[in-house]
Amino acid sequence: NAGVTQTPKFRILKIGQSMTLQCTQDMNHNYMYWYRQDPGMGLKLIYYSVGAGITDKGEVPNGYNVSRSTTEDFPLRLELAAPSQTSVYFCASSTGLNTGELFFGEGSRLTVL
Amino acid sequence: KQEVTQIPAALSVPEGENLVLNCSFTDSAIYNLQWFRQDPGKGLTSLLLIQSSQREQTSGRLNASLDKSSGRSTLYIAASQPGDSATYLCAVTPSGSARQLTFGSGTQLTVLP
Numbered sequence: 062n063a064g065v066t067q068t069p070k071f072r073i074l075k076i077g078q079s080m081t082l083q084c085t086q087d088m089n090h091n092y093m094y095w096y097r098q099d100p101g102m103g104l105k106l107i108y109y110s111v112g113a114g115i116t117d118k119g120e121v122p123n124g125y126n127v128s129r130s131t132t133e134d135f136p137l138r139l140e141l142a143a144p145s146q147t148s149v150y151f152c153a154s155s156t157g158l159n160t161g162e163l164f165f166g167e168g169s170r171l172t173v174l
Numbered sequence: 175k176q177e178v179t180q181i182p183a184a185l186s187v188p189e190g191e192n193l194v195l196n197c198s199f200t201d202s203a204i205y206n207l208q209w210f211r212q213d214p215g216k217g218l219t220s221l222l223l224i225q226s227s228q229r230e231q232t233s234g235r236l237n238a239s240l241d242k243s244s245g246r247s248t249l250y251i252a253a254s255q256p257g258d259s260a261t262y263l264c265a266v267t268p269s270g271s272a273r274q275l276t277f278g279s280g281t282q283l284t285v286l287p
Contacts, residue, residue, distance in 0.1 A: 168216070
Protein backbone atom coordinates (compact mmCIF):
# COMPACT_ATOMS: atom_id res chain seq x y z
CA ASN A 62 0.00 0.00 0.00
CA ALA A 63 1.86 3.10 -1.26
CA GLY A 64 -0.28 5.76 0.46
CA VAL A 65 0.66 9.25 -0.79
CA THR A 66 3.45 9.42 -3.36
CA GLN A 67 5.20 12.62 -4.38
CA THR A 68 7.65 13.22 -7.22
CA PRO A 69 10.27 14.51 -7.60
CA LYS A 70 11.93 14.34 -4.18
CA PHE A 71 14.44 17.04 -5.07
CA ARG A 72 14.56 19.72 -7.73
CA ILE A 73 16.59 22.83 -8.46
CA LEU A 74 15.00 25.51 -10.59
CA LYS A 75 16.23 28.75 -12.02
CA ILE A 76 14.27 31.94 -11.44
CA GLY A 77 11.45 32.20 -13.94
CA GLN A 78 11.26 28.48 -14.75
CA SER A 79 8.08 26.49 -14.27
CA MET A 80 7.50 22.99 -13.01
CA THR A 81 4.88 20.60 -11.70
CA LEU A 82 5.07 18.63 -8.47
CA GLN A 83 3.17 15.39 -8.77
CA CYS A 84 1.07 13.81 -6.03
CA THR A 85 -0.83 10.53 -6.18
CA GLN A 86 -2.75 8.69 -3.49
CA ASP A 87 -4.14 5.17 -3.66
CA MET A 88 -6.47 5.32 -0.64
CA ASN A 89 -9.47 6.68 -2.53
CA HIS A 90 -9.51 9.81 -0.37
CA ASN A 91 -11.66 12.67 -1.57
CA TYR A 92 -9.69 15.36 0.24
CA MET A 93 -6.18 16.33 -0.79
CA TYR A 94 -3.89 19.16 0.25
CA TRP A 95 -0.65 20.88 -0.65
CA TYR A 96 1.45 22.39 2.11
CA ARG A 97 4.80 24.10 2.18
CA GLN A 98 7.20 23.96 5.09
CA ASP A 99 9.94 26.55 5.53
CA PRO A 100 12.87 25.89 7.91
CA GLY A 101 11.85 26.00 11.57
CA MET A 102 8.26 26.77 10.68
CA GLY A 103 5.00 24.92 10.69
CA LEU A 104 3.22 23.89 7.52
CA LYS A 105 1.19 26.40 5.55
CA LEU A 106 -1.68 25.36 3.29
CA ILE A 107 -1.28 26.31 -0.38
CA TYR A 108 -4.32 24.68 -2.01
CA TYR A 109 -6.73 21.93 -1.21
CA SER A 110 -9.34 19.86 -3.03
CA VAL A 111 -12.55 18.25 -1.79
CA GLY A 112 -12.94 16.00 -4.79
CA ALA A 113 -12.26 15.62 -8.49
CA GLY A 114 -12.83 18.91 -10.27
CA ILE A 115 -13.03 21.01 -7.08
CA THR A 116 -10.12 23.00 -5.70
CA ASP A 117 -9.79 25.97 -3.38
CA LYS A 118 -7.12 28.33 -2.13
CA GLY A 119 -5.41 27.94 1.18
CA GLU A 120 -3.36 30.44 3.15
CA VAL A 121 -0.50 30.99 0.65
CA PRO A 122 -1.74 30.30 -2.92
CA ASN A 123 0.09 33.06 -4.82
CA GLY A 124 2.48 31.74 -7.45
CA TYR A 125 0.90 28.29 -7.56
CA ASN A 126 -1.86 26.49 -9.44
CA VAL A 127 -3.51 23.13 -8.97
CA SER A 128 -5.87 20.82 -10.79
CA ARG A 129 -7.79 17.72 -9.76
CA SER A 130 -8.94 15.72 -12.76
CA THR A 131 -9.07 12.40 -10.89
CA THR A 132 -9.53 11.29 -7.29
CA GLU A 133 -5.97 9.94 -7.22
CA ASP A 134 -3.95 12.85 -8.59
CA PHE A 135 -3.43 16.39 -7.33
CA PRO A 136 -0.52 18.11 -9.11
CA LEU A 137 0.87 21.46 -7.98
CA ARG A 138 2.23 23.79 -10.64
CA LEU A 139 4.72 26.55 -10.00
CA GLU A 140 4.69 29.28 -12.63
CA LEU A 141 7.64 31.68 -12.91
CA ALA A 142 9.59 30.28 -9.97
CA ALA A 143 10.95 32.77 -7.45
CA PRO A 144 13.52 32.34 -4.64
CA SER A 145 10.68 32.79 -2.12
CA GLN A 146 9.30 29.47 -3.33
CA THR A 147 12.34 27.60 -2.07
CA SER A 148 10.78 25.23 0.43
CA VAL A 149 9.76 21.66 1.14
CA TYR A 150 6.37 20.81 -0.31
CA PHE A 151 4.10 18.17 1.18
CA CYS A 152 1.03 16.60 -0.31
CA ALA A 153 -1.53 15.05 2.02
CA SER A 154 -4.89 13.33 1.85
CA SER A 155 -7.73 12.50 4.21
CA THR A 156 -11.18 10.96 4.28
CA GLY A 157 -12.81 14.12 5.59
CA LEU A 158 -12.02 17.83 5.38
CA ASN A 159 -9.50 17.88 8.21
CA THR A 160 -11.87 15.77 10.28
CA GLY A 161 -9.77 12.64 10.33
CA GLU A 162 -6.23 11.44 10.12
CA LEU A 163 -4.07 13.12 7.51
CA PHE A 164 -1.71 11.00 5.46
CA PHE A 165 1.38 12.77 4.13
CA GLY A 166 3.79 12.12 1.31
CA GLU A 167 7.52 12.27 1.98
CA GLY A 168 7.94 15.72 0.55
CA SER A 169 9.53 17.45 -2.43
CA ARG A 170 12.48 19.73 -1.68
CA LEU A 171 12.57 22.61 -4.15
CA THR A 172 15.37 25.14 -4.47
CA VAL A 173 15.01 28.19 -6.71
CA LEU A 174 18.28 29.90 -7.62
CA LYS B 175 -6.53 34.30 13.45
CA GLN B 176 -5.56 31.04 15.12
CA GLU B 177 -1.96 30.83 16.29
CA VAL B 178 -0.31 27.65 17.51
CA THR B 179 2.84 27.77 19.61
CA GLN B 180 5.13 24.96 20.67
CA ILE B 181 7.69 25.55 23.36
CA PRO B 182 10.48 24.57 23.62
CA ALA B 183 11.70 24.48 20.03
CA ALA B 184 14.20 21.78 20.96
CA LEU B 185 14.52 19.35 23.83
CA SER B 186 17.21 16.83 24.71
CA VAL B 187 16.66 14.10 27.32
CA PRO B 188 18.41 10.91 28.41
CA GLU B 189 16.89 7.60 27.46
CA GLY B 190 14.22 6.31 29.84
CA GLU B 191 12.90 9.69 30.93
CA ASN B 192 9.23 10.55 30.82
CA LEU B 193 8.69 13.83 29.03
CA VAL B 194 6.00 16.33 28.11
CA LEU B 195 5.74 18.38 24.94
CA ASN B 196 3.55 21.46 24.97
CA CYS B 197 1.22 23.00 22.43
CA SER B 198 -0.84 26.16 22.97
CA PHE B 199 -3.43 27.76 20.70
CA THR B 200 -5.11 31.14 20.81
CA ASP B 201 -8.68 30.33 19.68
CA SER B 202 -10.51 27.69 21.70
CA ALA B 203 -13.15 27.15 18.97
CA ILE B 204 -11.52 24.05 17.56
CA TYR B 205 -12.87 20.93 15.91
CA ASN B 206 -9.92 18.71 16.75
CA LEU B 207 -6.21 18.73 17.53
CA GLN B 208 -3.62 16.39 16.09
CA TRP B 209 -0.09 15.48 17.07
CA PHE B 210 2.32 14.51 14.30
CA ARG B 211 5.81 13.09 14.20
CA GLN B 212 8.29 14.16 11.50
CA ASP B 213 11.56 12.35 10.94
CA PRO B 214 14.37 14.18 9.10
CA GLY B 215 13.72 14.32 5.37
CA LYS B 216 10.37 12.60 5.75
CA GLY B 217 6.72 13.52 5.76
CA LEU B 218 4.49 13.80 8.80
CA THR B 219 2.94 10.80 10.50
CA SER B 220 -0.21 11.27 12.53
CA LEU B 221 0.25 10.07 16.12
CA LEU B 222 -2.92 11.06 17.95
CA LEU B 223 -6.12 12.85 17.05
CA ILE B 224 -8.22 14.41 19.82
CA GLN B 225 -11.73 15.55 19.04
CA SER B 226 -12.92 18.74 20.74
CA SER B 227 -15.24 16.74 23.00
CA GLN B 228 -12.41 14.54 24.27
CA ARG B 229 -9.93 15.23 27.04
CA GLU B 230 -7.22 12.78 26.07
CA GLN B 231 -6.11 10.04 23.74
CA THR B 232 -3.60 7.26 24.29
CA SER B 233 -1.54 5.13 21.96
CA GLY B 234 1.11 2.91 23.47
CA ARG B 235 3.62 5.07 25.33
CA LEU B 236 2.00 8.26 24.06
CA ASN B 237 -0.75 10.19 25.78
CA ALA B 238 -2.16 13.46 24.49
CA SER B 239 -4.40 15.71 26.54
CA LEU B 240 -6.57 18.62 25.50
CA ASP B 241 -7.81 21.56 27.57
CA LYS B 242 -9.78 23.78 25.23
CA SER B 243 -10.64 26.39 27.83
CA SER B 244 -6.99 27.14 28.49
CA GLY B 245 -5.93 26.60 24.86
CA ARG B 246 -3.43 23.88 25.69
CA SER B 247 -2.50 20.37 24.70
CA THR B 248 0.30 18.20 25.97
CA LEU B 249 1.94 15.12 24.50
CA TYR B 250 3.32 12.82 27.17
CA ILE B 251 5.94 10.27 26.14
CA ALA B 252 6.67 7.56 28.69
CA ALA B 253 10.01 5.81 29.01
CA SER B 254 11.58 7.64 26.08
CA GLN B 255 13.81 5.76 23.63
CA PRO B 256 16.39 6.95 21.08
CA GLY B 257 13.91 5.94 18.37
CA ASP B 258 11.57 8.64 19.65
CA SER B 259 14.00 11.28 18.38
CA ALA B 260 12.10 13.36 15.84
CA THR B 261 10.25 16.64 15.49
CA TYR B 262 6.77 16.65 16.99
CA LEU B 263 4.18 19.05 15.59
CA CYS B 264 0.69 19.82 16.76
CA ALA B 265 -2.06 21.16 14.53
CA VAL B 266 -5.55 22.44 15.29
CA THR B 267 -8.61 22.34 13.07
CA PRO B 268 -10.98 25.24 13.65
CA SER B 269 -14.71 24.82 14.10
CA GLY B 270 -16.89 25.93 11.23
CA SER B 271 -16.76 25.21 7.54
CA ALA B 272 -13.26 26.39 6.69
CA ARG B 273 -11.48 23.68 8.64
CA GLN B 274 -7.96 24.60 7.58
CA LEU B 275 -5.36 23.20 9.92
CA THR B 276 -3.01 25.58 11.69
CA PHE B 277 0.33 23.99 12.55
CA GLY B 278 2.80 24.79 15.26
CA SER B 279 6.46 25.01 14.32
CA GLY B 280 7.30 21.85 16.26
CA THR B 281 9.54 20.63 19.06
CA GLN B 282 12.70 18.83 17.99
CA LEU B 283 13.23 15.99 20.45
CA THR B 284 16.53 14.18 20.91
CA VAL B 285 16.65 11.15 23.19
CA LEU B 286 20.22 10.36 24.15
CA PRO B 287 21.26 6.72 24.65
